[in-house]
Amino acid sequence: MTRSSWSDARSIAHAAGAAQQSDVVDTLALSEALGHVLAAPLVSPIAIPHYASSAMDGWAVAGVGPWTLLTGGDAERARSVGLGDGVAVDVLTGGLIPAGAEAVLQLEHGVVEQSAGSARLHLAPSAPSEEPRPGRHIRPAGTESPAGSTVLDAGTRLGPVHLAVAAGAGFDRVSVMPLPRVRLVLTGDEVVTSGVPAPGFVRDSFGPSLPGVIASLGGVVTSSVRVGDDASTTADALGLTSAVGAPARQQRDLVVTTGGTGDSRADHVRALLRDAGADFLVDGVDVRPGGPALLARLPDGRLFVGLPGNPLAALLTVLTLVHPVLAGFQGLELPALRPAVLASPVDGARSGTVLRPYRSVHDADSPTPHAEPTPWHGAAMLRGLADADGVLVCPGSGTAAGGLVPSLDLPW
Ligand SMILES: Nc1nc2c(c(=O)[nH]1)N[C@H]1C(S)=C(S)[C@@H](COP(=O)(O)OP(=O)(O)OC[C@H]3O[C@@H](n4cnc5c(N)ncnc54)[C@H](O)[C@@H]3O)O[C@H]1N2
Ligand code: MOO
Numbered sequence: 001m002t003r004s005s006w007s008d009a010r011s012i013a014h015a016a017g018a019a020q021q022s023d024v025v026d027t028l029a030l031s032e033a034l035g036h037v038l039a040a041p042l043v044s045p046i047a048i049p050h051y052a053s054s055a056m057d058g059w060a061v062a063g064v065g066p067w068t069l070l071t072g073g074d075a076e077r078a079r080s081v082g083l084g085d086g087v088a089v090d091v092l093t094g095g096l097i098p099a100g101a102e103a104v105l106q107l108e109h110g111v112v113e114q115s116a117g118s119a120r121l122h123l124a125p126s127a128p129s130e131e132p133r134p135g136r137h138i139r140p141a142g143t144e145s146p147a148g149s150t151v152l153d154a155g156t157r158l159g160p161v162h163l164a165v166a167a168g169a170g171f172d173r174v175s176v177m178p179l180p181r182v183r184l185v186l187t188g189d190e191v192v193t194s195g196v197p198a199p200g201f202v203r204d205s206f207g208p209s210l211p212g213v214i215a216s217l218g219g220v221v222t223s224s225v226r227v228g229d230d231a232s233t234t235a236d237a238l239g240l241t242s243a244v245g246a247p248a249r250q251q252r253d254l255v256v257t258t259g260g261t262g263d264s265r266a267d268h269v270r271a272l273l274r275d276a277g278a279d280f281l282v283d284g285v286d287v288r289p290g291g292p293a294l295l296a297r298l299p300d301g302r303l304f305v306g307l308p309g310n311p312l313a314a315l316l317t318v319l320t321l322v323h324p325v326l327a328g329f330q331g332l333e334l335p336a337l338r339p340a341v342l343a344s345p346v347d348g349a350r351s352g353t354v355l356r357p358y359r360s361v362h363d364a365d366s367p368t369p370h371a372e373p374t375p376w377h378g379a380a381m382l383r384g385l386a387d388a389d390g391v392l393v394c395p396g397s398g399t400a401a402g403g404l405v406p407s408l409d410l411p412w
Pocket of ligand 2: 288289290291308313380
């Protein structure tokens, strides 16, 4: 096994995913599109807003006051043909500004005087003297974007506000990348799924966490199976044997296993893949935790990631290998690193890279937050990651307090 550096492992995983990027797109209703990645830029056919509207409840006015306030049929006619000088009609927030209107006088600043079947609108005594300035409380059409402008870029992962932007531009459906599909195979004789485990047994960390983690990366877990430490059932679960009806393979399929990446009599993942003729793209990573992780292409073309059994090692390996593969499948960039300043030192380790969950801390002497590495960084410990703001990517030689290191945001 020749380990890849952490950064090579990420790049290899991203390139492998990108090479199998889906060449079909789905067209989905907005109500189904949350979490999908836009396959093409969304170009608005209309200006946004698409008509000049009032920002206040009040009166649209033309010329200087006092104004003749039109009501009923006269007001309707003026709204469609336009306002003459010295005329006003009432308007609601968001309402169409009639042609000829120069400003909106808000309700609080006007007084209506009724006399002999006609109405006059005056400035209220309390109104600021400059009211109504030209253009006051009018939102012109196209102030946010002109017609024909790109309101969402290709590659945007659609969050709730993006869906509102698409709706505002008049879209009912959008073209998105199909969701990457993930098959989970969770290994281990000692893993139990309910209750307090007896000594020698452990509660499963991955069944409750990985579907949500995969969803946060834009993927969907299409199947999840548990197998004991048995080579032939593991091979069946991985679809490496003809005994199991092969599910339809797609470019964007990823198989993820947990545990069994070591060399003990209970670990079968590497040997099964080797015997099946899989192409090992990453065979171990020079990182702690997560050293035994692997990435391979199965003989049927599906990509495969083997996560180590230790829970923290496994979830950090999601960041190292699974996130880059799924980003590549969806045509997205490799997740960016950003610099963080350490609040406390991170010790060196016998590996090129040390991954360490951290929390952001604000201290009175510094304008920028510092990263406090979690004390719960054993490969089986999850409470540090559960409360983390991100993960530090430290050199294996160790880093002193105040040192600058790259960091990854958590996708979940
Ligand atoms: N002789 C060596 N032993 C180990 C080495 C090594 O280099 N030489 N590496 C260690 C490292 S680092 C890791 S990480 C683990 C990798 O182990 P495996 O991927 O083979 O995983 P398992 O042996 O199946 O399990 C390891 C550990 O994780 C627990 N586990 C497994 N599944 C779950 C689950 N679903 N939920 C919670 N915990 C789980 C399992 O009980 C073990 O405690 O190997 C080291 N050993
Ligand atoms: O690298 Mo193991 O993955 O430390 O626990």
